[in-house]
Amino acid sequence: AQSVTQLGSHVSVSEGALVLLRCNYSSSVPPYLFWYVQYPNQGLQLLLKYTSAATLVKGINGFEAEFKKSETSFHLTKPSAHMSDAAEYFCAVVQTDSWGKLQFGAGTQVVVTP
Amino acid sequence: DTEVTQTPKHLVMGMTNKKSLKCEQHMGHRAMYWYKQKAKKPPELMFVYSYEKLSINESVPSRFSPECPNSSLLNLHLHALQPEDSALYLCASSQVDRERGGEQFFGPGTRLTVL
Numbered sequence: 001a002q003s004v005t006q007l008g009s010h011v012s013v014s015e016g017a018l019v020l021l022r023c024n025y026s027s028s029v030p031p032y033l034f035w036y037v038q039y040p041n042q043g044l045q046l047l048l049k050y051t052s053a054a055t056l057v058k059g060i061n062g063f064e065a066e067f068k069k070s071e072t073s074f075h076l077t078k079p080s081a082h083m084s085d086a087a088e089y090f091c092a093v094v095q096t097d098s099w100g101k102l103q104f105g106a107g108t109q110v111v112v113t114p
Numbered sequence: 115d116t117e118v119t120q121t122p123k124h125l126v127m128g129m130t131n132k133k134s135l136k137c138e139q140h141m142g143h144r145a146m147y148w149y150k151q152k153a154k155k156p157p158e159l160m161f162v163y164s165y166e167k168l169s170i171n172e173s174v175p176s177r178f179s180p181e182c183p184n185s186s187l188l189n190l191h192l193h194a195l196q197p198e199d200s201a202l203y204l205c206a207s208s209q210v211d212r213e214r215g216g217e218q219f220f221g222p223g224t225r226l227t228v229l
Binding site for chain 2: 032034036041042043044045046049090094100101102104105106107109
């Protein structure tokens with residue numbers, strides 16, 4: 001089964017600094033990968049997705065992620081953090097052997113300091 | 115309409131109560147999901163409906179009973195819950211078409227507290 005690992009449960013960044021959230025996947029077949037964001041007391045919102053069309057994926061709110069097969073990674077970046085980026089971020093992979101099952105990483109809490 | 119709605123937003127119930135959570139989408143999606151999310155944890159899949167039929171049950175206790183009355187609605191019936199069932203319950207929907215990558219759209223959730 002496919003899985004994802006998020007490195008770092010908490011990340012603190014200064015406003016205006018680079019945001020880098022790490023996600024590594026394990027999959028024997030080309031995966032479908034997602035980054036979701038969850039603001040306090042809200043549901044999950046899709047930031048971006050990789051479905052093999054392009055390795056550099058641009059999402060909403062200035063985020064992007066690069067799929068690197070050689071490193072089995074799908075790291076999320078944003079060049080300049082904004083206070084509104086403070087939230088929980090989840091990397092997820094679709095289980096290809098059981099369609100409909102999203103396997104989430106443990107999540108990374110992002111704190112943005114002025 | 116690209117929204118998944120859930121009602122109620124908050125629910126407090128006793129261990130002997132019966133209540134229901136409701137989820138609705140009008141995006142034409144034929145797959146709908148229930149997740150349970152505890153604080154500081156990722157969502158855990160509970161049930162998946164595909165074309166209004168239950169396709170995945172992740173060994174959820176029988177005190178949770180899902181229902182999909184039509185392609186737009188998903189209910190979760192609750193009975194004799196335990197305090198440890200207190201959590202955020204999320205509904206999601208998606209296309210069934212594998213070519214679209216299985217992107218799921220989430221609702222805002224129902225915050226459930228069991229006393």
